[in-house]
Amino acid sequence: DTGVSQNPRHKITKRGQNVTFRCDPISEHNRLYWYRQTLGQGPEFLTYFQNEAQLEKSRLLSDRFSAERPKGSFSTLEIQRTEQGDSAMYLCASTRQGNSTNEKLFFGSGTQLSVL
């Protein structure tokens, strides 16, 4: 499968613990996004990377959340001191920088986080 890869697929943690998720985008894609999806809702934008630079961060993202893309390839999303409200599906998506500002966005299968 040469699509966007995310791991783990599922993560169960206790409130107050830290968790880290990983995303491997499609290899030639330099643009990477993190979204969060709760049950019955559409994906909600969290943050955006162009190569290794984090260019956009949602105001909804608390300071407990941090994302990195150190070499412009894979990305990690860390949540510190998890809360039950953090329970959601965390989706990664990638696209290439083409001739248009808007290129097709491809999603990974997500990491389902459950905070007990």
Add this chain to the structure above:
Amino acid sequence: GENVEQHPSTLSVQEGDSAVIKCTYSDSASNYFPWYKQELGKRPQLIIDIRSNVGEKKDQRIAVTLNKTAKHFSLHITETQPEDSAVYFCAASINFSGGYNKLIFGAGTRLAVHP
């Protein structure tokens, strides 16, 4: 603010009937409107998209229409089949001066196609 409204939230049709899902967006500068299909437990999959320089696009049984003046766009599925059953999300782009964009998604429509 940035907002995409989608309706209906659920839609039930008989196999062979047509299904229509409608979305409205708030940012008049949005110029890209994709539709995603998400089956239970799977990733959102892009099924069709439309850019603001056209009013309609078709791909086999799927079509999308765009009315930029009214800021709404719709997904049309004809001759529905049970495998069309899924949650469908519309999205609109928010563009930034740096030449990149982000997508704002609607809340989704759960489509059920009954044999």
